[in-house]
Amino acid sequence: xxxxxxxxxxxxxxxxxxxxEPPKRADQVLAKRQRxxxxxxxxxxxxxxxxxxxxxxxxxxxxxxxxxxxxxxxYHFTWEFSNYTxxxxxxxxxxxxxxxxSGIATILCIALAYPMMYWIAFYAGRWKSTLFFLILIPxxxxxxxxTVQWKFILADDGLLLGPLKNxxxxxxxxxxxxxxxxxxxxxxxxxxxxxxxxxxxxxERIDKRLVEAAKDxxxxxxxxxxxxxxxxxxxxxxxxxxxxxxxxxGDYVNSSVLGSAKTTMIGxxxxxxxxxxxxxxxxAALSVILMIGMLILALIYARLLGTEDAALAAGTAG
Numbered sequence: 001x002x003x004x005x006x007x008x009x010x011x012x013x014x015x016x017x018x019x020x021e022p023p024k025r026a027d028q029v030l031a032k033r034q035r036x037x038x039x040x041x042x043x044x045x046x047x048x049x050x051x052x053x054x055x056x057x058x059x060x061x062x063x064x065x066x067x068x069x070x071x072x073x074x075y076h077f078t079w080e081f082s083n084y085t086x087x088x089x090x091x092x093x094x095x096x097x098x099x100x101x102s103g104i105a106t107i108l109c110i111a112l113a114y115p116m117m118y119w120i121a122f123y124a125g126r127w128k129s130t131l132f133f134l135i136l137i138p139x140x141x142x143x144x145x146x147t148v149q150w151k152f153i154l155a156d157d158g159l160l161l162g163p164l165k166n167x168x169x170x171x172x173x174x175x176x177x178x179x180x181x182x183x184x185x186x187x188x189x190x191x192x193x194x195x196x197x198x199x200x201x202x203x204e205r206i207d208k209r210l211v212e213a214a215k216d217x218x219x220x221x222x223x224x225x226x227x228x229x230x231x232x233x234x235x236x237x238x239x240x241x242x243x244x245x246x247x248x249x250g251d252y253v254n255s256s257v258l259g260s261a262k263t264t265m266i267g268x269x270x271x272x273x274x275x276x277x278x279x280x281x282x283x284a285a286l287s288v289i290l291m292i293g294m295l296i297l298a299l300i301y302a303r304l305l306g307t308e309d310a311a312l313a314a315g316t317a318g
Contacts, residue, residue: 033257063280064084064280065080066078066083070278075280082285085090094264094266094269097266101184101263101265102244109192109244110237110244112188113195113196113199114199114237117200118201119197120200121200121203135196137191142188143253147253148257151258154176154177154258155180156175159235161176178259182263190251191251194240197238199240202239206229206233211224214227238301238302245294249266250270252271255266270286273286
C-alpha cells in the first residue's frame with residue numbers, strides 16, 4: 001500500500017472517529033441531565049422526609065439518653081442507657097398487651113376487608129369506585145369523633161346493647177365498654193381503611209384472564225381463588241398487615257375512650273409520660289423501644305412472607 005493510500009485511510013478513520021464522538025458526548029450529557037432531573041424530583045420528598053422524620057427521630061433518640069429533671073436543673077445528655085432497661089422492665093406488660101390487641105385487630109381487619117375488596121375488584125364492575133368510596137366515607141370524620149361515637153354505640157343502654165337488654169336477649173349486668181373487646185372493636189373499625197386500601201390495589205391489579213385460565217383447566221372457583229388470586233394478593237396482604245398493625249400498636253385514643261385502667265396500652269403510657277408527667281427521657285425511651293420492636297417484627301415478617309417473589313413462589317408451589 002502506498003503512502004498516499006495510507007494517509008487516505010488514516011484520514012477516513014479519523015473522520016469516522018470524529019463523527020462518532022459528538023453522539024457519544026451527547027449521550028453522556030443527556031444521561032447527566034436525566035440524573036439531575038431525577039435528583040431534582042427526589043429532592044422535595046427527601047427534604048420533607050429528613051425534616052419531618054429523620055430529624056425528629058434523632059431528637060427522640062438523643063432525648064432518650066438524657067438524665068435529670070425539670071425541677072433539678074433540666075435534662076442533660078449523659079448517655080443514660082438505663083432509661084431503656086428501666087422502661088422495658090417496668091412496662092413490658094403494656095407492650096405485650098398492645099401487641100395482642102393490635103394483632104387481634106389486624107386479623108379482624110383482614111377478615112372483614114378482604115372479602116369486601118375481593119367482591120368489589122372482581123364483581124362490582126362499573127360500580128367499583130362508587131362502592132369503594134362509600135366504604136371510605138365514614139373515615140372522613142375525625143378519628144376522635146368516630147371513637148367517641150363507638151362509646152355511645154357500645155354503652156350499656158346504647159343503640160346496640162339497649163334493645164337487646166330490653167327484649168331479654170342480654171342480662172342487665174352485661175357490658176362491653178371498659179373491656180378489651182371494646183378496645184379491639186374500636187381499633188378494628190378505625191384502622192379498617194389502612195387494611196382496605198392496599199388490599200384493593202393488589203386485587204385490582206390481578207389479571208382476570210388468569211382466573212379464567214384456571215377455570216379452563218378445570219379448577220373450581222375455590223381452587224382458582226386459592227391457587228391464583230390469593231398468592232397474587234400476598235403483597236397487598238403484607239402491606240395491609242404492616243399499615244394496620246404498626247400504627248395500631250401505638251394507638252392510645254381507643255384504649256383511652258373505650259377502655260379502662262386494665263386495658264391501658266403502651267401508647268397511653270407514652271402520652272402520659274410526655275404530656276402529663278413531663279418525663280421526657282423515659283417517654284422517649286419507651287417510644288424508641290416501640291419503634292425498634294415494630295421494625296424488627298416488620299423485617300421478620302418481610303423475610304418470611306413479605307416479598308412478592310416469595311409470595312408467587314409459595315403460590316406456585318402450593
